[in-house]
Amino acid sequence: MTDKPRDYCGIFGIQNHPDAALLTYYGLHSLQHRGQESAGITTSYFDEEEERWIMPTHRDFGLVLNVFDDQNIFKEELKGRAAIGHNRYSTSGASKNPANIQPFRVHYRKGNIAIGHNGNLANAKQLRDRFREEGVLFQSTSDTELILHLISHSQKDTQLEQVLEALEQVEGAYSLVMLTDDKLIAVRDPNGFRPLALGKVDGSYCVASETCAFDIIDAEYIRDVEPGEVLVMDQESDADSEPESYFLEPEHGTDTSQCIFEYVYFSRPDSKIFGENVDKVRRNLGKYLAKEHPIDEMLTKETKHKPIVISVPDSSNTAALGYVHENQKLGRECKFEIGLIRNHYVGRTFISPGQKQREQKVRTKFNTVQGVIEGRSVIIVDDSIVRGTTSRYLVDMIRKSNPAEVHFLVSSPPIISPCYYGMDFPTPEELMANRYDRNIDDMAEEIGVDSLCYLSPDGLVNAVKEANVSPKGYCTACFTEDYPVPVNFGVEKEANEII
Structure with missing residues (x-):
């Protein structure tokens, strides 16, 4: 799930x-x-x-x-x-x-x-x-x-x-x-x-x-x-x-x-893939996220504390750091905080057949640090949103810690199409961006945040290419529906398993 x-x-x-x-x-x-x-x-x-x-x-x-x-x-x-x-x-x-x-x-x-x-x-x-x-x-x-x-x-x-x-x-x-x-x-x-x-x-x-x-x-x-x-x-x-x-x-x-999603989410930050360190590329994604969505343009409430940026651990950590660093470099007040704690000992044995069980599974994996979040303007950085269910549960948890406001930033564009080159995606109908016809305001309401912002497709490609000087190109099909190699779309996963 x-x-x-x-x-x-x-x-x-x-x-x-x-x-x-x-x-x-x-x-x-x-x-x-x-x-x-x-x-x-x-x-x-x-x-x-x-x-x-x-x-x-x-x-x-x-x-x-x-x-x-x-x-x-x-x-x-x-x-x-x-x-x-x-x-x-x-x-x-x-x-x-x-x-x-x-x-x-x-x-x-x-x-x-x-x-x-x-x-x-x-x-x-x-x-x-x-x-x-x-x-x-x-x-x-x-x-x-x-x-x-x-x-x-x-x-x-x-x-x-x-x-x-x-x-x-x-x-x-x-x-x-x-x-x-x-x-x-x-x-x-x-x-x-x-x-x-x-x-x-x-x-x-x-x-x-x-x-x-x-x-x-x-x-x-x-x-x-x-x-x-x-x-x-x-x-x-x-x-x-x-x-x-x-x-x-x-x-x-x-x-x-080359699969650009390897940089966004799959690969470990301490790895080098496609000729470049993953950590370096993810920090650059955060940098471009700050260029497209500066923190001061999102905030709507005055608080006595600096706004905080928290990541959804662990794959979003370095993108969040890149976002904070770029904002600070441009003189915008904010700081990185550990607002979500991940339990690394959650196995794959949890059975989650219904909504309550799915919500409980998220709670077994994440918990909030109330003293960090309470009274603050909180900006959550995550690498991607697929169905939106986990994002909604996380926002609900953060809201219970009484923040002043909650904004959600995604260091990749909306996912709108399946991958046929070795990733397991939900059907197009299950993808949140498709359910709401890519209406950002409706998606923000769905996950319960004051605002929702994505990195643009051009921003994603430019961020990766700036960090990795390799002249080779990237596949962005899950964000753009631009499939570089023709695919037989009649293939059913059950009958012809992808490995």
Whole structure:
């Protein structure tokens, strides 16, 4: 019952390291925010006695700490010097199917291959229909499985050639880690929708959705995997040899379109994605929010105290700091305060079937600091509003602490359309901006604030581009309905799960 969009997963891979599975475990732990329903790790090693390659996999529902709670898993089960790992979210119905837990692993005529995927294939329905006509049996409802079928059906001579041919047939968003018997392959789609970074630790290459997964294992960030790049690392790969690199052609002639929502909400502030620190970009979002909506233009009541700016923790913290800093720089009185406290020990086991239960869930996650809020003009900064339910409950809680007035600022534009490139959004009808036909005053009344202000689409793009000098472009489809890659809108999530 979250009121935020969800990213579908985090991925990690490492080649040629004696503790490959253990380092993958730590990497997944740092990427836990990208998927909290299930986790899995696959390794690869050559069994001298059996004279064949073995690819053990351990995966289950739950958080990383729960799935890998027995240290013997790393000593006895997940052997080998290469590993890939995956954290997962899913659509509600498909989340109950254990066959959808990644990494997926298969054995076919060219050997073993395992895959972990972050994204969503835009042409999944066409591919699935084609395979059904050919009599192919499916083990899951995930579009990730389609990539494995494309590889196994290829008539190319080598496994790498088969992988490259398969990737030429898929469209949409895909950052991938693939493990063959002797290779780690990392892929980012030509549009570069989802992030993927290359690092090295103890002379071994590793890849991850975000660089925070490198920090926990003391790995060095080298660079991003480029849009359209296929990196191949074999067992001989080390820090002295560059991985092999191949490039895929852009789809439909479109330009790079990196997901701008990664900066707004998904990624951890201590990560570097798309070539720039997330914290720096979020502070810049707050700066542009102050330019478009200066604090003194919102206030309507005289109080004996300075107006305070509070964030909805934790993803909005740095945007709120950027907003305060820019206002202070321009001589406008305000200060940042901790007015909302977040309980970090709330699990995902709360059942919230009705309004009262949903409200209680918000109260288990947040609480107000009355002494900070009482009698003050309060400006709440949040990164986004989806349905508006959580925002309304938060404002109700803050009102009970007797502020002089309450204003709500959003460091992104109104969300008006679903994402088809790897984020889980409500239907268009559930989005608050659509329910009120984007009427800001009506939306402000819905969540119970004196005023509601959003960062404009241009302000969002300009803020990101000012903070990140990379010339690459960004996808803003959820704010603008401008989809850079054509999507089959007849796809139903239950029948064709996004991963």
